[in-house]
Amino acid sequence: MRDCAKTELAQSPRFFERGGMKKIILKIHEIIGLLTGVVVLIVSLTGSLWVFNEEINNLVYGALAVPVRNQQPLIPSAAKEIASKVFPGKSIHGIYYGKANEPLEVIFYEPEPEFYSSVYLDPYSGKILKSENHLEGFFAFLLEGHLGLWLPEEIGSEIVKVSVLLFMIALISGFYLWTKGKNKKRRLWFDWNINTRWKRKNYDLHSIIGFYIFFLAFIIAFTGAVMAYDWFYYIVYKGAGGEKDPRFIIPNNVSIGKNEEMQTRIDELLPILKGSYPDADGYEIHFPHSDSSSIYAEVYKKKGIYYNADYLFFDQYTLEEINTPSLYGRAEDADFADSIIRMNYDVHVGAIGGIAGKTVAFFVSLFCASLPVTGFLLWLGKRKK
Structure with a gap:
């Protein structure tokens, strides 16, 4: 009886009026x-x-800078060869080209066991300026927590x-x-x-x-x-309302197979990117994962902002641009749902x-x-x- 009375009270409007x-x-x-x-x-x-983290690191350690020279920066294959001597046998995730007075960053990453480091080079002479383990230090400790x-x-x-x-x-x-x-x-x-x-x-x-x-x-x-x-x-x-594939997809080459006469043309890509985006803040070029995989590049239009970056994919043998079914393509092609996802990190940290x-x-x-x-x-x- 008492349980029934409680049930009736909970279901009655007076229960909510009384602050139930x-x-x-x-x-x-x-x-x-x-x-x-x-x-x-x-x-x-x-x-x-x-x-x-970026602002504090630059304040404490100082931002690396190099003298600007009237010459083209190192091609990706040359930067890869130099940096690989610092971390032999480790996989290179990509090479970041910043402004003319900024060092070239060769990024190494392997998931298992996790390895995440960078080698900074003078983009003109190839001199190794420093290396950095992104899994160590104060901010790595903070991120882990x-x-x-x-x-x-x-x-x-x-x-x-x-x-x-x-x-x-x-x-x-x-x-x-x-x-x-x-x-x-x-x-x-x-x-x-x-x-x-x-x-x-x-x-x-x-x-x-x-x-x-x-x-x-x-x-x-x-x-x-x-x-x-x-x-x-x-x-x-x-x-x-998103209709694209929400995953990050690197499409395959559109050229038919690889033969002895077909060589990767990744070293020719940077001038193309600079010609299309002369005012970009930086360009990150990634080596293909296999003979059939395309080259993918990221063009950052403003430092510290990622939502409006362009993700571009090129046939590694012909440099023909390839469309991706993913929402991670050109920023101008992003619809409302794409923009929500692409802005997510920037919103999360306030950037x-x-x-x-x-x-x-x-x-x-x-x-x-x-x-x-x-x-x-x-x-x-x-x-x-």
Whole structure:
């Protein structure tokens, strides 16, 4: 009988009028906060610092520069030969050509065991300027914590992925609870004085900060989920009306087979790219993975921005440009759904808005880190009471 009475009460409109739904949402909010608090704190703090990794590295170590000469830079095959002496036997991912006063970067990458390093060359003389292991150093440490909490990848990455989804639910439930508050004006700003108790201040810090960062924090979490889950990435793309293949696809050559007279023409590609994009910030050329694979190149139009890059594919024997069925092609061919996916990383780190956007992302991430702390103190205060 008592169970029936509870069921009838829960199903009645009066149950919701009495705040029954609010209590349920509050309990869900608290449970998610307790489960994910430490993860959100770590991910938010490491993410806030990662936002300015390029700027901080240039400030601390100084940006490499070379004297500009009136000559063409090293061809890809020559750069590959020189850099391979530093890391013999390692696979070269690509070669990045920047501005005339910037070093040429030869990028090495292998997935298993993971190897990710770069060799920087004087683009004119071929002199080795320095090498860098991208898996070591302060920002590599931060990224490891951001993606996997410094735990074994198969454990840490899964914890972070699930926590990102739960954090999105926590943000929505928190916003709902804010709208159900009795005095909304008081919840829009900090109305403190000498007599305001620390519990009131802590509550205001949690609710007011949560209200103001809700939208941007949700966007950061949402874009993080797009990168974390393939299924989420696919749903977002198709849900936005995407019709292309959402994978990154390197098409095969269009020329018929390879014979002794057909040699790869990758060394001729850079002048073609510069002729088509004279004002580009940089060009990254990738060696073909096999005799049948095309060359792919990335043209970056502005440093630190990736959504408007052009991904181009060329027959390695004829340099005929090849279309790809993927959404990663020319930026001008991207439709609405393509642009959402291509902008995802830039939005996630705030780069879409330049330095101002990164600054906003930095502070939003810091404020996100404060939410589990103030939330835990609220929960602790209720327990003690």
